[in-house]
């Protein structure tokens with residue numbers, strides 16, 4: 001292996017931001033759960049600097065556990081609301097009210113634990129927000145397990161895989177020596193999507209559209225199956 005020596009040139013590219021503020025948002029709704037405030041607070045500060053309209057909703061169990069509380073309160077009641085549910089969801093953030101009245105040009109940004117992300121996306125979609133208006137960042141890895149042992153046939157590769165409950169289909173493909181396309185491994189980018197030829201996918205991704213799902217595409221990095229077996233066009 002070649003090591004670097006003093007005087008060697010090192011080329012680096014800038015960081016890639018997958019959780020970016022829209023440049024032209026009419027209004028931004030910022031939702032943070034727990035330590036998910038970290039990127040959301042930066043967004044609030046940036047929108048404040050731009051003098052762009054936003055409202056910050058920040059939820060935590062107790063005031064004592066809330067990070068950056070003073071910084072969030074600095075925006076005042078007209079632009080921020082803090083929630084302390086103490087373990088009682090009915091006292092916490094009420095997503096249907098927060099997300100009511102989707103408007104063209106508005107954007108929703110959410111960061112926190114997976115249940116908050118899932119609930120925000122599901123509520124927003126029910127109310128009528130477009131997927132392109134909803135942005136999120138998970139504070140966890142993608143779902144790896146949570147399913148039964150699964151048989152997967154890769155039709156084009158003529159391979160049969162036995163996917164363990166603690167393994168994703170993508171990881172089983174890699175373990176079998178395949179070279180599948182992937183990027184985020186969290187169901188967010190769609191790079192790993194493949195067509196299901198037989199069987200029924202259980203979708204756990206955040207990126208495929210209703211049309212793509214109807215067309216039998218699935219993200220193998222997070223999704224599993226309702227059927228015992230899947231046949232994939234891979």
Ligand code: FES
Nearest residue numbers: 183185187190221
């Ligand atoms: S690798 Fe990004 S959705 Fe699967």
